[in-house]
């Protein structure tokens with residue numbers, strides 16, 4: 001059984017994908033060809049942002065966003081420690097400082113009440129209010145990066161209110177949540193800039209690396225466009241700022257176009273599968289199912305459950321493995337525990353929810369083509385091994 005089945009989707013879209021690839025090979029515009037603009041327009045319309053800018057990966061999308069907003073060394077960017085490494089790596093590589101904010105144990109997303117404390121702690125330089133990284137430099141609060149983890153929108157209403165109150169930028173990391181809804185607004189349209197990833201295993205993926213920034217700000221899109229091509233000015237021999245080579249290949253855009261057409265339908269299929277999982281596991285007192293708040297929908301990048309403790313989780317996962325069913329732990333090591341962030345001198349217990357969840361969480365196979373019989377088998381094995 002596949003954890004994420006890309007082959008079935010390819011079989012379904014084969015003719016169109018192959019023909020789109022052929023078209024690119026024939027027109028030969030491998031860099032910023034016409035398919036790029038079509039994809040950008042379609043996805044901006046899809047999420048309700050005014051502009052989209054494709055780029056080489058979700059990681060580059062974050063780098064471009066931070067650069068466009070003018071992040072400087074020692075600027076603080078608040079984000080969650082329960083996310084993929086790239087969310088905070090891109091902060092650190094620019095010399096800014098990630099300040100971690102623990103998550104809500106049921107949604108796995110940034111807890112706005114803790115965000116308020118973290119902002120106050122930085123403003124007053126007082127780690128007794130909320131754990132802060134060790135540094136002798138003066139920290140300047142700059143931005144918040146909410147992550148739409150596992151496909152669920154972060155809690156934007158209170159987060160955007162805090163950003164406004166404290167004059168902070170917001171960069172939405174929607175690498176896992178692009179297309180989810182919060183109060184009927186689509187992920188990809190929150191904050192000053194939103195960033196997503198088209199890594200193949202994402203709900204909307206390409207066949208290599210790819211990503212996208214979204215914004216509705218006329219000035220920011222111009223800066224992003226320039227940054228994507230070495231800080232280009234009026235033409236390629238004029239460079240007005242330091243940028244990167246962050247373009248997405250035309251071939252990847254061509255591959256994605258047929259996928260975009262069926263994306264809404266695939267989201268619905270994922271939602272049906274998640275509903276069946278939850279209906280079945282909600283009756284098990286040994287498991288905690290993911291909570292989707294009433295004002296939200298998830299695109300279910302992952303379906304994650306909590307076991308009672310690490311040995312019970314290990315037992316369930318090994319029972320699944322014996323039947324050739326993959327399950328994965330996202331995330332075994334919250335970011336405060338990553339060696340690469342050891343200079344921040346955080347302790348694992350600084351973020352007790354993330355620290356607890358790392359021992360109990362596990363994700364089950366989730367994709368639009370999961371068969372009823374496969375799901376039945378997964379549910380049965382999990383339930384028989386609680």
Ligand SMILES: Cc1ncc(COP(=O)(O)O)c(C=O)c1O
Nearest residue numbers: 057058059084086087175197199
């Ligand atoms: C939350 C999050 N942010 C950023 C990224 C980085 O995206 P990419 O792998 O396309 O660079 C990912 C990818 O896994 C992610 O899950």
